[in-house]
């Protein structure tokens with residue numbers, strides 16, 4: 001599937017927000033019988049990528065994932081909801097904030113188990129970086145989120161320069 005149009009119009013954060021829901025079962029288990037961390041990381045990466053694809057209307061690749069902390073184990077049988085929203089866009093890059101909530105399917109008790117920030121780059125059909133639409137922050141919270149993301153992206157850039165990458 002290809003899409004060659006370059007979307008120009010700026011979009012709001014809400015327009016590309018993504019929510020994935022997964023009912024965990026035995027095939028998601030690690031050796032301890034809890035949900036395997038890799039299952040969560042894959043869902044997190046997919047949700048972030050989908051939000052960026054919605055925003056950019058193009059394929060995207062993951063270029064950076066900040067540290068991801070697992071606050072507590074997720075029990076098999078939990079319903080996992082992964083929410084991703086854009087926090088910042090550069091010229092070709094986009095940062096997403098991805099949050100994981102584990103829910104007991106019977107009691108409805110919810111726990112926030114992970115939060116991650118992931119950077120993606122939009123690519124064209126030749127796998128070269130391509131520009132993305134601007135991002136509109138509509139609320140004071142969204143504007144604050146965008147400012148914080150801008151600082152994180154500036155820090156990542158400094159680190160890349162330091163590491164000569």
Ligand SMILES: CC(C)(COP(=O)(O)OP(=O)(O)OC[C@H]1O[C@@H](n2cnc3c(N)ncnc32)[C@H](O)[C@@H]1OP(=O)(O)O)[C@@H](O)C(=O)NCCC(=O)NCCS
Pocket residue numbers: 060061062063064089090091092093094119121123127128129153156157160
């Ligand atoms: C994405 C890719 C095509 C970009 O190549 P490039 O054009 O030479 O890269 P650049 O250095 O110009 O960076 C492009 C953008 O990504 C950003 N970027 C690159 N590396 C980054 C990092 N580690 N952290 C944060 N941002 C990064 C740059 O700041 C730039 O952003 P901007 O255009 O918004 O200013 C190339 O790096 C690539 O193919 N990487 C592998 C991706 C991959 O395979 N991922 C795993 C599977 S999805």
